[in-house]
Amino acid sequence: MDIHDLTRQLQQDNGSKILMLVADGLGGLPQQPGGLTEVETANTPNLDELARKGINGGSIPVKPGISPGSGPGHLGLFGYDPVKYLIGRGALEATGIGFELTANDVAVRCNFCTLDADGNITDRRAQRISSEESTPLTAKLRDVSIAGVEVFVEPVKEHRFVVVFRGDGLGGNISDTDPQETGVPPLDPIAIDEPSQRTAHAAVEFLAQAGEILAGEAKANGLTLRGFAPKPVLPSYEEVYGLRAAAVAVYPMYKGLARLVGMQIVGEAQTLEEQAAVVEQYWDDFDFFFVHYKYTDSTGEDGNFDAKVQKTEHFDRVIPEFTKLNPTVTIVTGDHSTPSFLSSHSWHPVPTVIVAPACRTDACQKFGEQESLLGGLGMFEAKHLMSLALANAGRLAKYGA
Amino acid sequence: MDIHDLTRQLQQDNGSKILMLVADGLGGLPQQPGGLTEVETANTPNLDELARKGINGGSIPVKPGISPGSGPGHLGLFGYDPVKYLIGRGALEATGIGFELTANDVAVRCNFCTLDADGNITDRRAQRISSEESTPLTAKLRDVSIAGVEVFVEPVKEHRFVVVFRGDGLGGNISDTDPQETGVPPLDPIAIDEPSQRTAHAAVEFLAQAGEILAGEAKANGLTLRGFAPKPVLPSYEEVYGLRAAAVAVYPMYKGLARLVGMQIVGEAQTLEEQAAVVEQYWDDFDFFFVHYKYTDSTGEDGNFDAKVQKTEHFDRVIPEFTKLNPTVTIVTGDHSTPSFLSSHSWHPVPTVIVAPACRTDACQKFGEQESLLGGLGMFEAKHLMSLALANAGRLAKYGA
DSSP: OOHHHHHHHHBOOOSOOEEEEEETTBBOOOSSTTOOOHHHHSOOHHHHHHHHHSEEEEEESSSTTOOBOHHHHHHHHTTOOTTTSOOOHHHHHHHHTTOOOOTTEEEEEEEEEEEOTTSOEEETTGGGOOHHHHHHHHHHHTTOOBTTBEEEEEEEETTEEEEEEEOTTOOOOBOOOOOSSSSSOOOOOOBSSGGGHHHHHHHHHHHHHHHHHHTTOSSOSEEEEEEEEEOOOOOOHHHHHOOOEEEEOSSHHHHHHHHHTTOEEOOOOOSHHHHHHHHHHTGGGOSEEEEEEOHHHHHHHTTOHHHHHHHHHHHHHHHHHHHTTOOSEEEEEOSSBOOTTTTSOBOSOEEEEEEOTTSOOOSOOSOSHHHHTTSTTEEEEGGGHHHHHHHHTTOBOOSOO | OOHHHHHHHHBOOOSOOEEEEEETTBBOOOSSTTOOOHHHHSOOHHHHHHHHHSEEEEEESSSTTOOOOHHHHHHHHTTOOTTTSOOOHHHHHHHHTTOOOOTTEEEEEEEEEEEOTTSOEEETTGGGOOHHHHHHHHHHHTTOOBTTBEEEEEEEETTEEEEEEEOTTOOOOBOOOOOSSSSSOOOOOOBSSGGGHHHHHHHHHHHHHHHHHHTTOSSOSEEEEEEEEEOOOOOOHHHHHOOOEEEEOSSHHHHHHHHHTTOEEOOOOOSHHHHHHHHHHTGGGOSEEEEEEOHHHHHHHTTOHHHHHHHHHHHHHHHHHHHTTOOSEEEEEOSSBOOTTTTSOBOSOEEEEEEOTTSOOOSOOSOSTTGGGGSTTEEEEGGGHHHHHHHHTTOBOOBOO
8 A cells, every 4th residue: 555545535625735845956965074064054044944933854765775866756755656656767858858758658768879880889879979960860860750650859968869659559668779888789679578569660660760861970870779668657646635736847857757747837937036936826726836946956966065055045045935925834855865075866865844834843943954853754755745745734634533 | 666676776886895783682771761771881982983973873673663583683684674584483593503504495493392101291391401411312313214305403402403304395384393382292293385295294204203212211202393494585685785795793693694695604703803803804805794793682681781881892892993994884783672671682773873975974972872863864674774885885876867
């Protein structure tokens, strides 16, 4: 039994509003032992006020020790067990560029590569061809035509692009063609189950036609296919929580992840200030708002401690633009930590606060990693956050008599 | 899906070293309310230094309230869900005396007992016959001969011994013959499934021949069989973690448990100081070292608070002999608590510290039960410790994109 089996039967609508502010990669580490993290270094009066008014703790993104990508990180926050619900690589890549997958699609991550005269790979990334060079090539590949299967080709960045096969009954269980080494030719795409035979045939046909189209190219005269994946099947927010949910994100990846759980993408905001304005604009139309802020993650990924501090302070400054709307429940969290010290996503629990009338405030006086250890939420797996949000919103009935 | 499904796919080798120091039964209780535990009473400058440098918390051996034996206690620390992976009683008893089980074995815990002239049990433990008297009897029982089945008989202690049946296709699902009362005869061993029929026949034959061999004995003229169990099937450290693992233990039980998960037993150390020398000797040959220290448990079992304090101080004194090797990750923990106050294993969380460059240090200044409540690990189930160790060692790739 999973969490949704409970929320499905207990959900009730009382008109309350839940606001979830996600600062990507929010948690961090000190640069040296005994120092402060990025969040602790930042001047964050508004987050500190939420910490004083709310209940605090550390969100474990997946399980202790597991560092998630954006997919499992957000699924956890959305209340979907990220170990149970997998988003295939191809589907995530398509989601990341804003391609809206349908139930008839199989998405594939593709690399341009360089082949020698014998057809052996000499560079698995086509000499890291620039986006300026590769984007016209993906456009040319749209000339591929396969009977009974619609094909979409979309650029991602540099040597990376996405192919989506659309048709009835296409399975997604097909082996990668990237041999993961040079000096050998790409592998054939092989169907691993019966329903994937048609998809494998389409892939073979795609590769044949694409090979002719690319034959004269100096760098990108070949390609490999990896991570074949259908659209993941996730129950919707409406169904599992009874929430009309809106997502206010800037980057396609997060819009895409929100769309997978049935959130409606609203507005075209490009800054956090504009995101706040969008939330205000749509305030009466939804019960739940997911707001995504990217830059605490990207600065952490860059290993730029000071920049992450500044982005955290920016995030903090805009918070009153959201809280002035008086949501019943306000949550601030992150999908994972991205310590500048590691320049990567990490497993460390993410400081998290829930503010609501019945949240049972704790002793925390500031928002941050150390202080959150005094918090009433303790260390909890992210997948439990939505149940806590619903409870604090008065949206969960008693379980059992 | 369990933890190993994640570690199997995410494991990566970066040459780092993980050292796990297990003080058996480490956690304790104060002798009176408001007092200090054994660990808190002990002078432990080296553990305190680790607590200051590391991240601390309390390891729940199995689930809250569950007091484990050595088997589940260690399986949890090794990252094997102790509720999922069971080691049958017979297999654990054989493991405990250093008997190396094979896939063709069924091990049984045996008791000598005393029978009256009618064959009814008058003493289920053969008047607690001494090991000096019982060991020659187990030697005599090696004369039993069963067609197609090899039989091993090994003394344990006093009235207890182990029988191992070895042969092709022997099932391990056979009822106990100990009726758990006196005044009645031993029960027959009954096969509970088809593959156990052969084993049950071997057991019947063993009991018949053993009965004749023991017929003239005053105390031990009978025996009972309990806890029939095959060798447990556990995936190896190599497979689930990609770790070449070594175990440095003094007692057969802990060597046996380590062997069950594929660790290699190295050295013949008899003291903790010698164990440190063995770890140093094999430092380059393994990625992971499990070091077991017994005496914090045995003194706790004896209810000897002062002796447990002393053994804790001994454990502390030798720690620099291990940490001087500069492991990437150092862990100090215990398989369960053994409070002198209870003279037994207990369910209480075990103070635990992980020291590593990216561990995210907390406010703990000392190593111990109360202080660990300030720690960043919180209260966690022991089975998550290995994922945290691997993450801190940089040995887990990102989960999902």
